[in-house]
Amino acid sequence: MSGSAVAWSDRAALLGDDLIAVRRQLHRFPELSFEERETARLVADRLTRLGLTCRTGFGGHGVVADIVGAAAGPTIALRADMGALPIAEETGLPFASGRPGAMHACGHDAPTAMLLGAAELLVQNRSSLKGTVRLIFQSAEEINEGAKAMIREGVLDGVDEIYGLHNLPTLSAGLASVRPGPLMGSVDRIEIEVVGKGAHGAIPDQGIDPIVCASAIVMSLQSLVSRETSPFDPVVVTIGSIRGGDANNVIPSVCSMTGTVRAFDPVVRDRLPEGIERIVTRIADGYRCRASVNYIRQMQVLVNHPEAARRVGEAIDAVAGPGRRLEAAPTLAGEDFSEYLKHVPGCFFWLGSGPAEHAEQAFGLHHPRFELNEACLPLGAALLAGIAARRLEEGPLASDAPAEGGGAK
Ligand code: NI
Numbered sequence: 001m002s003g004s005a006v007a008w009s010d011r012a013a014l015l016g017d018d019l020i021a022v023r024r025q026l027h028r029f030p031e032l033s034f035e036e037r038e039t040a041r042l043v044a045d046r047l048t049r050l051g052l053t054c055r056t057g058f059g060g061h062g063v064v065a066d067i068v069g070a071a072a073g074p075t076i077a078l079r080a081d082m083g084a085l086p087i088a089e090e091t092g093l094p095f096a097s098g099r100p101g102a103m104h105a106c107g108h109d110a111p112t113a114m115l116l117g118a119a120e121l122l123v124q125n126r127s128s129l130k131g132t133v134r135l136i137f138q139s140a141e142e143i144n145e146g147a148k149a150m151i152r153e154g155v156l157d158g159v160d161e162i163y164g165l166h167n168l169p170t171l172s173a174g175l176a177s178v179r180p181g182p183l184m185g186s187v188d189r190i191e192i193e194v195v196g197k198g199a200h201g202a203i204p205d206q207g208i209d210p211i212v213c214a215s216a217i218v219m220s221l222q223s224l225v226s227r228e229t230s231p232f233d234p235v236v237v238t239i240g241s242i243r244g245g246d247a248n249n250v251i252p253s254v255c256s257m258t259g260t261v262r263a264f265d266p267v268v269r270d271r272l273p274e275g276i277e278r279i280v281t282r283i284a285d286g287y288r289c290r291a292s293v294n295y296i297r298q299m300q301v302l303v304n305h306p307e308a309a310r311r312v313g314e315a316i317d318a319v320a321g322p323g324r325r326l327e328a329a330p331t332l333a334g335e336d337f338s339e340y341l342k343h344v345p346g347c348f349f350w351l352g353s354g355p356a357e358h359a360e361q362a363f364g365l366h367h368p369r370f371e372l373n374e375a376c377l378p379l380g381a382a383l384l385a386g387i388a389a390r391r392l393e394e395g396p397l398a399s400d401a402p403a404e405g406g407g408a409k
Contacts, residue, residue, distance in 0.1 A: 012382035019377040024095040026109035030084030030102040033140035036061040039082045059149030060139035073131025074160040076388045080111035081141035090368040105370045107167040117381025131392040144298045147339035162346035169362040171352035173376040176316045177328035178349035180306035185262040186269045187334035191294040192257045201249035210255040213287035224275045236262040262332040302338035305345035307397045312347045319386040
């Protein structure tokens with residue numbers, strides 16, 4: 001095992017220039033969620049050239065291909081997301097986005113290139129694979145819809161485990177981090193409508209002011225975090241938009257708001273809709289308004305299977321070398337990889353894509369000046385290939401391991 005582990009990174013290093021070229025091509029032509037036509041075509045072309053049979057148009061523009069090993073065995077899935085963000089790029093790089101208002105600001109050009117590299121490594125190594133590796137190139141991650149769409153269309157049929165990675169600009173290239181149990185937060189959307197009664201701005205007693213009521217609701221919602229949730233349980237309630245009224249001297253009849261709700265513990269998350277509904281409707285009562293809440297559950301907490309996370313940690317040690325693995329810090333950002341983990345065990349981890357020095361000061365994901373240290377590309381390809389091959393070799397994970405297990409090491 002250790003001999004082949006060394007070979008993954010050595011062989012991936014040979015692909016380095018090609019991975020950079022693919023990544024830059026994708027970076028130059030970013031495509032937004034459910035619009036990844038050309039990206040999908042590039043992916044399918046390259047997989048076809050490797051001799052693989054592709055299924056395209058999967059859950060949007062997803063591309064799926066199986067690498068069937070010489071021996072029968074389980075199916076391990078590897079997933080990369082392909083979509084870009086509606087952000088105007090400000091990096092000034094020679095291969096910066098050529099599409100106004102679209103940018104690979106979450107760096108999904110990187111996992112796409114890495115998984116293509118992993119595919120090449122695994123195809124070269126097909127004769128020693130003890131089972132099947134399913135390659136999943138997913139569209140529409142950024143709007144939380146792509147994974148659900150692919151699962152609905154059966155992408156997990158026959159899959160035993162799933163693995164994926166995300167680049168992290170605040171971690172130096174060459175490093176990776178993982179943790180068992182919860183890694184990323186749940187993502188929910190709230191839409192609140194407060195209905196009052198319009199009036200002249202100078203004669204408030206003739207109306208019912210929904211803006212004053214909405215202001216009280218915004219402030220009071222924070223008590224859900226500070227007074228109803230343990231300080232040891234991270235929760236965020238952010239009202240991100242408020243709309244009400246058109247004139248400075250008119251009390252409008254309606255004020256509407258949207259917000260995002262994040263949590264890190266599925267049990268804590270399940271309590272939040274009731275609390276938000278209660279605060280919104282009863283504050284509205286106190287202000288003589290009527291209010292309604294539309295609570296939309298978008299994504300569950302991303303929970304890594306403890307043993308899968310341990311196996312990924314071992315693969316990082318073997319492929320990247322000793323001392324290259326860190327314990328990942330939890331974050332309330334979301335990733336729809338969590339949808340796959342609802343159905344099959346697996347693990348999502350961070351791959352450093354930042355500068356060698358002072359990575360913590362790098363521009364973060366979703367920033368218009370986000371940059372990727374391309375030195376991370378071969379390691380990402382080697383890790384994905386290595387994890388899949390090792391998992392085929394190692395045998396099944398222990399079943400029914402607790403979702404929130406102990407340490408990763
Ligand atoms: Ni992302």
